[in-house]
Amino acid sequence: MRYPVLLFVMAVGAAALAACGDSSAPEPRATPAPDALREHSKLFEKEVVEVTDGVHVAVGFGLANSIMLEGDDGIIIVDTMETVAEGEAVLAAFREITDKPIAAIIYTHNHADHVFGARAFAAPGEVPVYAHQSTGYYINRVVNQIRPIITTRSMRMFGHHLPEGERINDGIGPHLGVSEESTLFALPPDHTVDERLETTIAGIKLELVHAPGETEDQLFVWLPEKKVVLSGDNIYQTFPNLYTIRGTYYRDVQKWAASLDKIRALDAEFLVPSHTRPLSGRERIHDTLTDYRDAIQYVHDQTVRHMNKGLTPDQIVERVQLPPHLAESPWLQEFYGKVSWSVRSVFDGYLGWFDGNPSTLQPLPGEQQARHMAELAGGEQALADKARAALEQGDAQWALSLSDHLRALRPDDDAVNQLRAEALRRLGEVEANPNARNYYFTAAREEADGLIPGFRTEPPEGFLDTLPIENFLAAMPAFLKAEDTLDVHEKLGFQFADSDRRFTLEIRRGVAQVRPGLAEDAVAVLHTREPVWKAIAAGNRSAVTALAGDDLDIDGDKIAALRLLGYFEKVD
Numbered sequence: 001m002r003y004p005v006l007l008f009v010m011a012v013g014a015a016a017l018a019a020c021g022d023s024s025a026p027e028p029r030a031t032p033a034p035d036a037l038r039e040h041s042k043l044f045e046k047e048v049v050e051v052t053d054g055v056h057v058a059v060g061f062g063l064a065n066s067i068m069l070e071g072d073d074g075i076i077i078v079d080t081m082e083t084v085a086e087g088e089a090v091l092a093a094f095r096e097i098t099d100k101p102i103a104a105i106i107y108t109h110n111h112a113d114h115v116f117g118a119r120a121f122a123a124p125g126e127v128p129v130y131a132h133q134s135t136g137y138y139i140n141r142v143v144n145q146i147r148p149i150i151t152t153r154s155m156r157m158f159g160h161h162l163p164e165g166e167r168i169n170d171g172i173g174p175h176l177g178v179s180e181e182s183t184l185f186a187l188p189p190d191h192t193v194d195e196r197l198e199t200t201i202a203g204i205k206l207e208l209v210h211a212p213g214e215t216e217d218q219l220f221v222w223l224p225e226k227k228v229v230l231s232g233d234n235i236y237q238t239f240p241n242l243y244t245i246r247g248t249y250y251r252d253v254q255k256w257a258a259s260l261d262k263i264r265a266l267d268a269e270f271l272v273p274s275h276t277r278p279l280s281g282r283e284r285i286h287d288t289l290t291d292y293r294d295a296i297q298y299v300h301d302q303t304v305r306h307m308n309k310g311l312t313p314d315q316i317v318e319r320v321q322l323p324p325h326l327a328e329s330p331w332l333q334e335f336y337g338k339v340s341w342s343v344r345s346v347f348d349g350y351l352g353w354f355d356g357n358p359s360t361l362q363p364l365p366g367e368q369q370a371r372h373m374a375e376l377a378g379g380e381q382a383l384a385d386k387a388r389a390a391l392e393q394g395d396a397q398w399a400l401s402l403s404d405h406l407r408a409l410r411p412d413d414d415a416v417n418q419l420r421a422e423a424l425r426r427l428g429e430v431e432a433n434p435n436a437r438n439y440y441f442t443a444a445r446e447e448a449d450g451l452i453p454g455f456r457t458e459p460p461e462g463f464l465d466t467l468p469i470e471n472f473l474a475a476m477p478a479f480l481k482a483e484d485t486l487d488v489h490e491k492l493g494f495q496f497a498d499s500d501r502r503f504t505l506e507i508r509r510g511v512a513q514v515r516p517g518l519a520e521d522a523v524a525v526l527h528t529r530e531p532v533w534k535a536i537a538a539g540n541r542s543a544v545t546a547l548a549g550d551d552l553d554i555d556g557d558k559i560a561a562l563r564l565l566g567y568f569e570k571v572d
Helices: 035-044 084-095 136-140 148-157 254-262 282-307 311-318 341-350 366-377 380-392 397-411 414-429 434-449 469-474 530-537 543-548 558-565
Strands: 046-052 055-059 066-069 076-080 101-108 129-132 191-193 196-201 204-212 219-223 228-232 270-273 489-496 501-508 513-517 524-527 551-554
Touching: 046 270, 055 084, 055 270, 066 084, 129 136, 136 228, 148 196, 148 434, 148 543, 191 204, 219 254, 254 282, 282 311, 311 341, 341 513, 366 380, 366 397, 380 397, 397 414, 414 434, 469 501, 469 530, 489 530, 489 558, 524 530, 524 558, 543 551, 543 558, 551 558
Parallel strands: 076 101, 101 129, 129 191, 228 270, 489 524
Antiparallel strands: 046 055, 055 066, 066 076, 196 204, 204 219, 219 228, 489 501, 501 513, 524 551
């Protein structure tokens, strides 16, 4: 029995694990890209940059930067890359500068490209790990209810399956260095920060300050004696992802602007983001931060302004564009986020999915709408002809939109797939935003070649031990096959001998609920140890195999217990 409960996802974030798919890609094909995007790649040339005495940042080793602070008798590592392999490469580069021992690790936030390389720098429990008090919670949400779809969308957005020539860069770094062979291992934080922590580590005085923005748990690190601020992901040299197309919870952009004001107030002489390159000069830093936070506030305020006039998101997108002095800033080019995506996110954050247009309250089902469109066009073939004509006339977006209707009418038609693939390629070829570009090209390969944009990797030995058992149980309800349980009302107990933790899973007519404690009326109780169930949940072991051995026992109705477990989706 395998439950989809161990996840390394980029939204939590996290890097992505998913159902196995064919990751092979066709031969590279030359694709034009705006010159500005290729020029943007210069920001990610691999090197270790000395920011000032005792502060070095590794740029271009993976999607994110890793920063080394050198103290009297040790070093601090701030952010640890996305995989153990990237972390090891960074550490080797840092070791060319100093052999001082690692005194601490600091996470600026929970995203996978900042935490999942941590095992390269230290073993569990070997050094203190500092983070916001909620970061552990977010890391533990690798047991994620929406893992499959987030994985798919992350792999599209970061262009994991694209060959050289189609993927230019990933906007905030050269590439996301996660593959089927990668080892991902985050160390759990054991020194946490609420709003602010002043401390000294290896002789380095520093402040860790809560600064919600791109994530709710975001921290910046301030070195008052060196006038250096490590800003995390609240600023990098591109317009920010106020919304990311891989999918996230609402990012509170007002909090983000306020956090940048905190950084502005420091009057720093050196700014070291966790993506792109460092910036120096007090006035230059102040002006850059001012423009950045003003761009965020501008998008928020103007979106709200037009919302209050009753405009829909489509209408607001047409009206909200950065003013010239912000649009021309090299730190606000749309190489990661987009103003249009941000507008839609702000609207949704305040008002939700309904755009205010009554025609969208109860839209026709997709196939029915498609039939009406085909009738208007003069039949299905006429609709297909119009889509092809739009493509030949250079209107790839309209061709793609028309193909949505064709797809609803002809879901298995290869000609429709190929039409969509070509439209997607054309959109990708002229797109300067890497997120959108990668998404278009990957989706084109899905249409034309049947690519499944995901992969599965085994969790490393010892990693499961760092995650609480609650996470493995809490993920189960979202994978219940409700249609099979509408007449089921039964309970199954879990008792873990090594921790004496006890839980009850109740399936109640289409809904599953996990609660602490054992219910007296459970049909059976599973007796095992936490590592065993974690391995079963992660797909590393079979419940049947464990039951046949000595690692799992069922007290009560064994058949009923296995039947209840069988009501949950399995992921291959």
